[in-house]
Amino acid sequence: MSERPESFTFRAEVQQLLHILSHALYTDREIFLRELISNSSDALHRMRVLLLTEEQVVDRDAELAIRITSDEQAGTISVSDTGIGMTHDEIIENLGTIAHSGAKAIMEQLAKEQRSDLIGQFGVGFYSVFAVAERVVVTSRSYRPDAQAVRWEAHGGDSYTVAPDDRTARGTTVTVHLRQDAKEFAQPWRIRQIVKKHSDFIAFPIYLGDEQINQTKPLWRRAPREIERATYVEFYRQLTMDWDEPLHVTHLSTDAPLDLHAILFVPARRERGLIERRIEGRVKLYSRSVLIQEDARELVLPDYFRFVEGVVDSEDLPLNVSRESVQRTPEIGRIRKTLTGRLTKELSQLAEKEPERYATFWREFGIFLKEGIAVDPGARDDLLKLLRFHTSRGDELISLAQYKERMVEGQRAIYYVLAGDLESARHSPHLDALAARGIEALLLVDLVDSFLVNSLREYEGLKLINADSPDLELPALPEEPAAEALPEEAFARLAERAKAVLGERVTEVRASQTLRQHPARLVAADGQRDRDLQRVQRLLNRDYQAPSAVLELNPRHALIRRLADLSAQSDDGLVPLLIEQLYDSALLLDGLHPNPAHMVPRIQRLMELAAAARDDTPAA
Numbered sequence: 001m002s003e004r005p006e007s008f009t010f011r012a013e014v015q016q017l018l019h020i021l022s023h024a025l026y027t028d029r030e031i032f033l034r035e036l037i038s039n040s041s042d043a044l045h046r047m048r049v050l051l052l053t054e055e056q057v058v059d060r061d062a063e064l065a066i067r068i069t070s071d072e073q074a075g076t077i078s079v080s081d082t083g084i085g086m087t088h089d090e091i092i093e094n095l096g097t098i099a100h101s102g103a104k105a106i107m108e109q110l111a112k113e114q115r116s117d118l119i120g121q122f123g124v125g126f127y128s129v130f131a132v133a134e135r136v137v138v139t140s141r142s143y144r145p146d147a148q149a150v151r152w153e154a155h156g157g158d159s160y161t162v163a164p165d166d167r168t169a170r171g172t173t174v175t176v177h178l179r180q181d182a183k184e185f186a187q188p189w190r191i192r193q194i195v196k197k198h199s200d201f202i203a204f205p206i207y208l209g210d211e212q213i214n215q216t217k218p219l220w221r222r223a224p225r226e227i228e229r230a231t232y233v234e235f236y237r238q239l240t241m242d243w244d245e246p247l248h249v250t251h252l253s254t255d256a257p258l259d260l261h262a263i264l265f266v267p268a269r270r271e272r273g274l275i276e277r278r279i280e281g282r283v284k285l286y287s288r289s290v291l292i293q294e295d296a297r298e299l300v301l302p303d304y305f306r307f308v309e310g311v312v313d314s315e316d317l318p319l320n321v322s323r324e325s326v327q328r329t330p331e332i333g334r335i336r337k338t339l340t341g342r343l344t345k346e347l348s349q350l351a352e353k354e355p356e357r358y359a360t361f362w363r364e365f366g367i368f369l370k371e372g373i374a375v376d377p378g379a380r381d382d383l384l385k386l387l388r389f390h391t392s393r394g395d396e397l398i399s400l401a402q403y404k405e406r407m408v409e410g411q412r413a414i415y416y417v418l419a420g421d422l423e424s425a426r427h428s429p430h431l432d433a434l435a436a437r438g439i440e441a442l443l444l445v446d447l448v449d450s451f452l453v454n455s456l457r458e459y460e461g462l463k464l465i466n467a468d469s470p471d472l473e474l475p476a477l478p479e480e481p482a483a484e485a486l487p488e489e490a491f492a493r494l495a496e497r498a499k500a501v502l503g504e505r506v507t508e509v510r511a512s513q514t515l516r517q518h519p520a521r522l523v524a525a526d527g528q529r530d531r532d533l534q535r536v537q538r539l540l541n542r543d544y545q546a547p548s549a550v551l552e553l554n555p556r557h558a559l560i561r562r563l564a565d566l567s568a569q570s571d572d573g574l575v576p577l578l579i580e581q582l583y584d585s586a587l588l589l590d591g592l593h594p595n596p597a598h599m600v601p602r603i604q605r606l607m608e609l610a611a612a613a614r615d616d617t618p619a620a
Helices: 015-022 031-050 090-096 103-112 125-131 180-186 188-198 229-240 328-351 355-375 377-384 398-406 422-426 429-436 449-455 488-505 531-540 558-567 574-589 596-615
Strands: 005-007 068-069 077-083 133-141 150-154 160-166 173-180 207-208 248-252 260-266 283-288 290-295 311-312 413-420 439-444 462-464 506-511 521-523 547-555
Touching: 005 150, 005 260, 005 439, 031 068, 031 077, 031 188, 077 180, 077 207, 077 531, 090 133, 090 150, 090 160, 125 133, 125 173, 125 413, 150 229, 150 439, 173 180, 173 290, 173 521, 180 188, 188 290, 229 260, 229 462, 248 328, 248 429, 260 422, 328 355, 328 377, 328 462, 355 377, 398 413, 413 429, 413 449, 429 439, 429 521, 439 449, 488 506, 488 547, 488 574, 521 574, 547 574, 574 596
Parallel strands: 068 207, 283 311, 413 439, 413 462, 506 547
Antiparallel strands: 005 160, 068 077, 077 173, 133 150, 133 173, 150 160, 248 260, 260 311, 283 290, 521 547
16 A cells, blocks of 8 residues: 555535535434444454454454543534454445445435445445534444554545554544534534434443443343342433333344344333424334334334333344334334234233223224224234223123123124213213113224224124114013003194204104103114214314214103103293204204304293292192
């Protein structure tokens, strides 16, 4: 090698490519330090392997480590390693990858070689230094005893130089002369901050001066049996700034058939965070313990697990040139499938072994799993066993399997009631016919339940049927005395009056064959197929109007009998008020009333009439 510096000229398109690498592909300038550390880590990994087989090695006993130094006054920062080092030809080849390839060619090369060993390869992320540097100097000495040290220097322009150097130690040092607007990166606190954020779990010690500033073994790469619950809790708090303990921890660490190391947390609450209140989790993505993406949750988990927090690390991960955007490849698909399967399995075990804790989980996150069944048919079978429901029989949450076990003789379907809240569902008139036969009903009160039942039409051969159906096929009732019903003629007059008051809001007013405890209910009109989605329409449509329905009146109920009498005796305005209120109450219990506040003036008028009637009653 000549003693004089050799000058090499970048091709014309390199200016454009440098701009892409240092600006467009890196959204945060601090990434340059992560890239340099990653390069050093790669060189150290290779050196560790060589030490097992090579006898003649420069500085054989040198610690495998990364050292960072900075000079705030001079505005420089240096990253040094004791890795494999480079010869004269290697430094040209490695740092000249871009120089000797057109922009199109290098992109094609990287697309073809998308694999985890691109991490730290000089000529890729290395050029991100020009986002902050006005000059970069690289000195390196190969591990080979007969190799001479070399110096590479560039200003980010159209050329670089290569010359001999008097370096004696094995490894590489990259010295960045920072631009005026990037001097902050020479400050020790800033260096610590970046290392903590991006490179805290590099497998080699990182020193700032004499102080080690990273952890060398990531928690997720340790065996789960070695880690106590308190350690997981502390890691969760650092990761999320949520000071509640996580409800559940999933720790997966395997090398075959897929290299995958992950810790995933189910938070204690849907809404969490000390500083930032949020309901969606973040999953950090690492490769070789280097942070690749701050939030890759959408890549590694399905949307119905979007509440999960955690970290995922894999050496099998294919990356693109900037390492900030992971390709959607078969490897990512396998990672996603493995993590989803593991989470689903552990949640199923939690439900079986610790039903009280699972009930806590369900109250917070069950809505997401219901959504998964509604929008992801492929996940349905796995998620079905995780579903839990409130029912008309007590307060406990039960599974569909438990519901099936509790079915009465002659029952051929699973019945449900849709309502705006749990209390309304428990008082639904649609339960009358079921309760009389001892049949349990699922109480569905979440908005997503409307989509759930439209997607989940049956379970193990049993159809799911809305209890508001006008033609329920139910087991026969035993003979028992029934309250006297209105004569047919009297009921016909009341039905005609009710139809006149309600107009097009009802398609028909008829006697109910199912009501027992309630005076009235609304059932779907013939041909109405979207009644399960009406509650969704109510929320989405500002001008929502309840669909026309059939009003069923209970001819044996005391209120209906008295209403028929009032209707036959006079027309003082009370009867229309009562009919309107019966209709509105039925809408309210079904969660379909467009605006319950509209009932207030009518209720007040009914109270006034009731009070006046009370005043006219002779004292006992």
